[in-house]
Amino acid sequence: MKKLLLTIVLVLFLIAPAPYRITYIDGIIYNQRTGKALKIGDTVNDTDTLLMTSAKDYLSLYSKDKGRASINNLAGKSKMILEPINKSALGRKPAANEFALQVGKNLKFGVTVAKLTVRAGLITDLQDLRNYLSKFANPHQMPILVVDSLHINVNAEQFATTKDSRFFIIRYQYKGEQIDKKLNFGPLVSGELPIIINSNLYTIDQQPVTPEDCTDLQLIYYDKKKKTVTSIAPINLKIITKKALLESCNTLYPLLIEQFGTTNDSQGKIKEELYNHIAENFGLINTEDFNQLFESLK
Numbered sequence: 001m002k003k004l005l006l007t008i009v010l011v012l013f014l015i016a017p018a019p020y021r022i023t024y025i026d027g028i029i030y031n032q033r034t035g036k037a038l039k040i041g042d043t044v045n046d047t048d049t050l051l052m053t054s055a056k057d058y059l060s061l062y063s064k065d066k067g068r069a070s071i072n073n074l075a076g077k078s079k080m081i082l083e084p085i086n087k088s089a090l091g092r093k094p095a096a097n098e099f100a101l102q103v104g105k106n107l108k109f110g111v112t113v114a115k116l117t118v119r120a121g122l123i124t125d126l127q128d129l130r131n132y133l134s135k136f137a138n139p140h141q142m143p144i145l146v147v148d149s150l151h152i153n154v155n156a157e158q159f160a161t162t163k164d165s166r167f168f169i170i171r172y173q174y175k176g177e178q179i180d181k182k183l184n185f186g187p188l189v190s191g192e193l194p195i196i197i198n199s200n201l202y203t204i205d206q207q208p209v210t211p212e213d214c215t216d217l218q219l220i221y222y223d224k225k226k227k228t229v230t231s232i233a234p235i236n237l238k239i240i241t242k243k244a245l246l247e248s249c250n251t252l253y254p255l256l257i258e259q260f261g262t263t264n265d266s267q268g269k270i271k272e273e274l275y276n277h278i279a280e281n282f283g284l285i286n287t288e289d290f291n292q293l294f295e296s297l298k
Contacts, residue, residue, distance in 0.1 A: 020062065020066075020069065021252075021255060022060070022061055023040065023252045023277065024058075024248045024282075025038055025059055025060070026057065026058040027052070027053065028054070028057070029051065029052055030050065030051040031044060031050060031051075032051055032086045040248060044061070044103050046102075046103050047103070048102070049083050049086070049100050050071070051085060051094075051098060051099075052100070052101065058281075059072070060248075064255060066109060067109060068273065068280070069108060070110065070280065071106050071108070080099075081102065081105040081106055082099050083101055083102050085098065085099070110276060122153065122155055122191070122192060123152070123155060124154075124158055125155075125158060126232060129152070129219075129232055129233075130232055132152070133219070133232070133233045133235065134233070142284050143237055143284070144236060144238070144284050144286070145278070145282055145283040145284060146238065147242050147245060148198070148241055149196055149199065150197040150198075150286065150289070151194035151196055152194065152197075155191065155192070156188050156193040159185075160185075160193055161185075166221070166223045166224065167182055167183065167221075168183045168219060169182050169222065170183065170197070170201060170218070170235065171216075171220050173214070173215045174213055174215075175213060181201055183197060197237065199241075201237065202214055202239065211239065217234065217235045218231055218232075218234055219231075219235045242293070242296075245282065248282075249277070249297055252273070252277055253297045256269075256270045256273050271290075271294060274290075274294065274297075275290060
């Protein structure tokens, strides 16, 4: 009898729905089983049916057994396996743009989309700067993250200026209007001068504007003395607060510790998983910002 009970328990364990922890969410998504809107840190399983309230809704998940995964509509709703909407669980008539899908049938498992890069050497000229920005080029069109602010260190001897005669700007188009945002230099440290891109990038006349309405971003260098205007490179930026990034990473980090352990050998794997989680869900983070973020998680 005991052997039979043990067998039943083992079978139930093996067929139990695989749990996934939500590590990032964009949009308003409901779990039809609970009738509640999902949030970072919640758990769902393969058999749960989710109500997506917009075609742009996106969900990132993590399973100890299966790794990183996501549910998104980037390929179009027609590519997804849809389920009937449970009207009684919803408590109202569904809107035309709402649809339901089962977790296990629509998961896209994470792959390595980006690799950690070493810190850039001292940027001594404009070509070095182009080369540095090219490290962020990627086939997935992921933006460079500005985590509260982004510092790009350049050679002070080459780029330092008096009387504001040399400076960088980011130029973009906003609803047919050309916008030039001048970038400030930070304090000089050990021969390095940081170019600072901060969260006021997407403001016009001190009013915030929607980043999606700002297109064709270019990094440009002005030299008034030489009377030259040099386009450095197109640049794709996303502003995010460190607080928002930590909320997501603080959910994933303990799951990675549980899976890989805390040995020195495991640190590289954990960093790689975190880096790719950030890349998939937010954008590409530079090495210095990532290392600071990682230290905040410990």
